[in-house]
Structure formats: C-alpha cells, structure tokens
Amino acid sequence: MTSxxxxxxxxxxxxxxxxxxxxxxxxxxELLAVAGAVDIVRFAEATxxxxxxxxxxxxxxxxxxxxxxxLEHVRRLRARARRLVTIGACATAGGIQALRNWADAEEYLxxxxxxPEYIRSLATSTPVSAHVPVDFELRxxxxxxxxxxxxxxxTLVGRRPALRNESVCMECKRRxxxxxxxxxxxxxxxxxxxxxxxxxxxxxDRGCYGCFGPRExxxxxxxxxxxxxxxxVPEEALRRFRGFNGWAEAFxxxxxxxxx
Numbered sequence: 001m002t003s004x005x006x007x008x009x010x011x012x013x014x015x016x017x018x019x020x021x022x023x024x025x026x027x028x029x030e031l032l033a034v035a036g037a038v039d040i041v042r043f044a045e046a047t048x049x050x051x052x053x054x055x056x057x058x059x060x061x062x063x064x065x066x067x068x069x070x071l072e073h074v075r076r077l078r079a080r081a082r083r084l085v086t087i088g089a090c091a092t093a094g095g096i097q098a099l100r101n102w103a104d105a106e107e108y109l110x111x112x113x114x115x116p117e118y119i120r121s122l123a124t125s126t127p128v129s130a131h132v133p134v135d136f137e138l139r140x141x142x143x144x145x146x147x148x149x150x151x152x153x154x155t156l157v158g159r160r161p162a163l164r165n166e167s168v169c170m171e172c173k174r175r176x177x178x179x180x181x182x183x184x185x186x187x188x189x190x191x192x193x194x195x196x197x198x199x200x201x202x203x204x205d206r207g208c209y210g211c212f213g214p215r216e217x218x219x220x221x222x223x224x225x226x227x228x229x230x231x232x233v234p235e236e237a238l239r240r241f242r243g244f245n246g247w248a249e250a251f252x253x254x255x256x257x258x259x260x
Contacts, residue, residue: 007057007156010042012077014063014070015097015125019142020088021045021062030149037156056081058155064090064097064125071122071131078132083155086128087148089141093213094247097125101247126247136161141211141244144196164195167215168208171199180207187227187240192218192250210243214250224254234258 011021025046027034038058042051059081065071078084086092094101100108105123109116128134138151147163154161164170168190172179180186180202188207190199194215201208214220220241227237241255 006037006039008041008054009038009058009060009152010056010081011040011045011060012042012062012073013044014061014073014091014128015066016063016088016090016095018045018062020091020140021060023087023143023145023148024060027145027149034149034152038152054080058083058085058152061086061091061128062088064094065122065128065131066097066125067121069120074128074132083135084128084132085136085138085151086134087138087140087143089139089211089213089244090125091128092137092139092248093245093251094125094127095141096244096246098247099242100125102242139194139212139245140196144198147196165216166195167191167218168193168195168197168199168202168212171195171197172202175199175203177202180205181226185230187230187232189223189240192220192223210241210245210251213245213248218250220250220254221257224258 011024013021022045024034025031040047041049041056059077061074061077061084065074089095090097101124105121109119109121113119129137136151138147140147147161150163151161172190175198177199181188184205186205186207188202189210190202190208192214193208193210194212196212224237227240228234235258238255238258241251245251246255
C-alpha cells in the first residue's frame with residue numbers, strides 16, 4: 001500500500017530582502033514537522049532541487065513586482081499553483097521600494113546607474129495581487145513565524161487560517177503595555193495597524209511603525225488628526241504612513257491626503 005502524496009510546497013522570491021522566506025527556516029523546532037508534512041519542491045534559500053514543472057499545492061511568494069520578468073513570473077506561478085499566498089510587506093503592499101511610485105523611476109535609474117539603458121525595471125513597485133488573484137495575504141516586515149505555521153497547517157487540513165482581525169493596540173492590552181500615545185504623546189500607528197508583531201515596538205516604549213500594514217477598516221483619518229493636533233505638521237504625517245506598507249490602500253490614501 002502506497003502512502004498518500006504529501007502536498008507540494010514552493011517558495012519564491014521577487015523584489016525583496018529574503019527576510020520573510022527566512023522566517024520559514026527560523027521555525028527551528030517546528031521545521032522538521034513542516035518538512036515531514038509537505039514536500040518542499042522549490043525553495044532556493046534551502047535547496048538546489050531543480051524545478052520539475054509540475055503544479056504546486058501551495059506557493060508562497062515573497063517580494064513585489066518590480067520588473068517585467070517578475071510580472072511574467074507571477075503569471076506563470078499563478079497558473080501552476082492551487083493556492084497562491086503572498087508573504088510580507090513587499091508582496092502584499094509593494095514594500096519600501098514602492099516609495100518610487102510617487103517619484104520618477106527613470107530619474108532614479110539615471111542617478112544610480114552609469115548605463116541606465118541596460119536596466120529593465122517597471123515604473124512602479126506593486127503587490128502581487130495587483131496582477132494575479134491571490135488566495136491569502138500574510139502580512140509583516142518580516143512575517144510572524146506563528147502566523148506562517150498556522151497558514152501551512154490550515155492549508156494541510158483544508159481550512160482558512162485562524163488569524164486575528166485586530167490592531168496592534170489589542171496586542172498591547174494583552175501584554176499589559178502602557179499606551180505610548182497616552183502616556184508619552186508618542187506618535188504610534190498601532191490603532192490602524194494589523195496585529196502580528198506582538199506589539200514589539202510599543203513594548204520598548206516606541207510607537208508602532210506599521211510593519212504589518214493597515215488593518216481592515218482602519219480609521220487613518222482620525223489617527224492623522226491626533227498626530228496633527230499634537231504638533232505634527234502634514235508633511236510629517238505623510239511620512240508616517242509611507243513606510244514598509246506605504247502603498248497599501250488605506251496608508252496610501254491617507255498620505256496622499258496630506259500631500260494635497
């Protein structure tokens with residue numbers, strides 16, 4: 001009697017720093033269990049196993065779409081993947097490199113490269129979902145190990161990942177943190193940022209930088225109003241929303257409102 005086929009897992013990188021892929025390798029104690037439950041058929045960070053051209057049950061994509069080749073790559077991956085999940089701020093929101101979306105990319109090329117005509121790059125850095133349907137987005141810069149394991153487990157058993165739809169403020173409450181906005185007047189994106197980091201920065205008396213992107217129905221206008229009421233000029237408020245997830249819709253619209 002033959003054993004059932006293990007689900008085929010593939011991990012790919014576009015324009016990114018590799019940090020979210022490395023979260024899988026950082027699973028440490030859980031990594032052997034993951035490797036025993038799935039067949040990792042493509043993962044450049046961990047294996048040089050050649051691509052066999054067969055479909056994937058789960059494809060994880062890190063990085064934004066920043067070149068014509070990457071655009072074609074994600075389209076091919078979408079055709080091969082039963083489930084396609086984007087991981088990290090670059091793949092879900094364009095990443096820090098999406099700051100070029102508000103500027104002249106050609107001017108950057110001329111300033112950086114001696115022969116800019118050799119560089120093939122898109123004018124924008126965009127999330128994968130802007131080009132192909134995505135089954136799930138795992139946020140963070142980098143992503144959280146526990147959320148990644150929950151995603152893989154949910155995929156194996158055929159259910160939706162059980163991730164909280166909460167803000168960083170709720171994580172602060174669970175940790176017993178004193179609110180840095182109330183106690184210190186520290187600007188903090190926690191009220192509008194999706195949970196997942198464990199309230200890392202507020203736990204060290206720093207305001208949240210929005211690494212996990214805007215939560216659903218984020219009231220960015222009210223938060224920006226608090227910033228300005230406490231002495232922040234519109235240009236500073238703009239910069240607060242143009243970080244790792246600056247191209248995410250809620251953060252993008254709020255920053256552009258202060259630009260106007």
